[in-house]
Each structure stands twice: as structure tokens, then as C-alpha cells.
Amino acid sequence: MPVNKLLLLLSVALCSLQAKAIWFEASGQAVVHNGDKHHARKMATQEAIKQALMFAGARVNSVQYLADGLLQNDRLEVRAGGEVNKVELIHEDYQGDIVTVSIRADIFPQDTQCQASDYQKSVVTTWFPLRHKQQASLGQLYNIGKDLPRQLHKSFSAASQHANIHSVEGFYVTPGNDLSRQATALARKAGGQFVLLAEITDLSDEQTSPSRLAFWKDRQINRNFALDVHLINGMTGEVLISQPFRTSASWPFDPHKSVDTASNTFWQSSYGMAIRQQLDDLAQRIDDEIACLPAHGRVLQSSHQQLSVDIGKEHGVNMGDRLKVFKLNQFYDPMGNSHYQYQVHPVEVQVTRLSLSSSVVESVNGVPLANIQPNDFVSRR
Secondary structure, eight states: OOOOOOOOEEEEETTOSSOOOEEEEEEEEEEOOTTOHHHHHHHHHHHHHHHHHHHHTOOOSOHHHHHHHHHHOSEEEOOSSSSEEEEEEEEEEEETTEEEEEEEEEEOOOTTOOOOOSSOEEEEEEEOOBSOGGGGTTTTOTTHHHHHHHHHHHHHHHHOSSEEEEEEEEEEOOOOSOHHHHHHHHHHHHOOSEEEEEEEEEOOEEEEOOOGGGTTSOOEEEEEEEEEEEEEETTTOOEEEEEEEEEEEEOOSOTTSOOOTTSHHHHTSHHHHHHHHHHHHHHHHHHHHHTTSOOEEEEEEEOSSEEEESOOGGGTOOTTOEEEEEEEEEEEOTTOOEEEEEEEOSSOEEEEEEOSSOEEEEESSOOOOTTOOTTOEEEOO
């Protein structure tokens, strides 16, 4: 039987959200039985290709076809399927009765083949700060930044298929120039896979006085609402969405009285319903954006026997699910471009204990879980 071992490196330049080639490097090992080096080489090559494809989320009709073609020619052009563009044999080494084969695959996941994970992705956010606090004076809406995330949570619960609000942190964060740093720090603290940072940029009102012929009527007040939103990958710091959400509606309340933005009265008013529609649109926009992205969990505690991770029943995890463990490292090329390198642990883990928001995983084959630390990641591939 082959002894499977995987070291997989993925470098992604964070310069564009457009689909692009992603190079995966993987190494497979196999035992040479009865001196049959040809068969061992073939099995090691198949294992390397299989692991690279699994982690990339790509599909091919036959791993054996790719391996056979690669062993005949060090560079294999693949013209079927459209997901694997090229496979290269980059290294081969024999140590005793162990053969190690390293390959590199050029993979273009097809846009039409969205393999959405069946796990829910977690989004963490904070209270939304007011850019112009004086605009909140009408109705005394100074707490609206605390109540908007709660209402957004309801929008996610009602309609989102792929994401949930994992937590609303009880403090304000104003989106700054370094969104990546803000988001990755918050993700480490709160445990979310994605981070939503938002700022209320407009609560201004426009008041129209009645004509002299209708002097008995009250002034008509129309009020604006604008929310600048940023969705960031909490693992890599990549900005996925940066978009304003705007609306306006009549202000039906007495201009001299305070309004409770946590009340049903506010949210069922014409102005509250207009904001709710924007929050529904935001939840749908986020759901669409991350639908095809794999769900990740974060390692909370580690030992040689088991790991605690921050995904559980509410994310769709089930007893017996098998996961991959990986580390993420950032590096820069000579041109100063940022890249991320994924180093996948060779041991697959399985869920053995489960709670609502976390789970415990153990090695599938009993091999010790060495070199795994808190803030490493798990993913179902």
C-alpha cells in the first residue's frame, strides 16, 4: 500500500478578483514492493495529482489518465474538462524503498462549476460607527450603529444559504486604509472566516414646508441612509466587497421626539423598512459572493491526539466528517506582490465530538497531529 504524504503549496497573487491560473505543487510517496519501481512511481504520481486536485476543488475524468500521460512526458497538456490546464513532473527521488514524486498542476476552476461547500461560512462584524454624528440628532438615532448589525443578523437568518453572522462584537471599528490588517486581527479575535466592516455615512434629512394654501399641514421630512460596506477574507485579508448601500424614505415620526432604533415601531416604519431592504440586499450580496468559496474553520487548541476547531453544528458539521488541516503563510515576490502559501498537513482528521459552534477532530489513522498550532485552519475539500 502506498504511504501517502502530502506537502502542497499554493501561491495566489492578491492583485485581482478575476479568475486566474493557480499553480499547485504536491508531493506523493509510495513504497517500492518487490523491486517494482515503475509501479511505485506511478502510485506516488497518482497520489500527488489526486491531492492537488482535491485541495483545488477541481475535477477530472481520470487521475490515472493524468498520471500515465505525465509519466510518458514530463509536461502534459490537458485539453479535456477545462479545469486542469497543465501538469508537470518537477522532481523524483528514491530513498531506500520509498519513492517521492513531486508535480505541479496549473488549474483553472471553471466559473460554471461552482462547488459550494455544504458548510455555512461565518461572518463576524462590529457595531457600525456614524461618520457624521450631528446627522443623528433628528430622532436621536445615536444608537442606530448598534442596532443595524442585529437587524442584519435577521436578514441573514431569513434568506442566506451559505453564510451566517457568527458574532457582533460590542465595539465600533471605523474602516481605515488598512482593511486587511483590521480584518485579520478581528478574525483572529472573534473566530470568523469573513469580516464585515461598515460605516454609516449618511443620515441627513430634507424638510419641505407646506405651501401657504396648506398651512395646516406638517412639514414633510425625507431622510437619507447610506452604509459603506467592506467584506474581507479574515484569513488572507483580501477585500471581496467594497460597496455603498443607499436609500431614502419619508420620516414619519415627530421631529421633536426620540425614536428607539431597537423597536418594532422604527423597523416597521417607512424609513425602517427602506433600511431593512438595504440590509436584505447586503445579505444577499454577501451570500452570492462567498457561495463558491470553501468553508474554513480555525484551530482553537491542539495536541498530538486531537484538535478543537471553531466550526460545529450551526455550520453544518456532522459527526464523522473528514477535514484537511493547513497553515497559511504570506510572502512577497521580488516585485513586492503579496502571495499566500498553503501548507497542507499530510494527516486527515475526522470529527469525533460535536457542539453547536465547535468540534473536536482526531487523526483518521491514529498518526500523531504534530506541528499544528492554534490559528491553523481546517477545511472540507
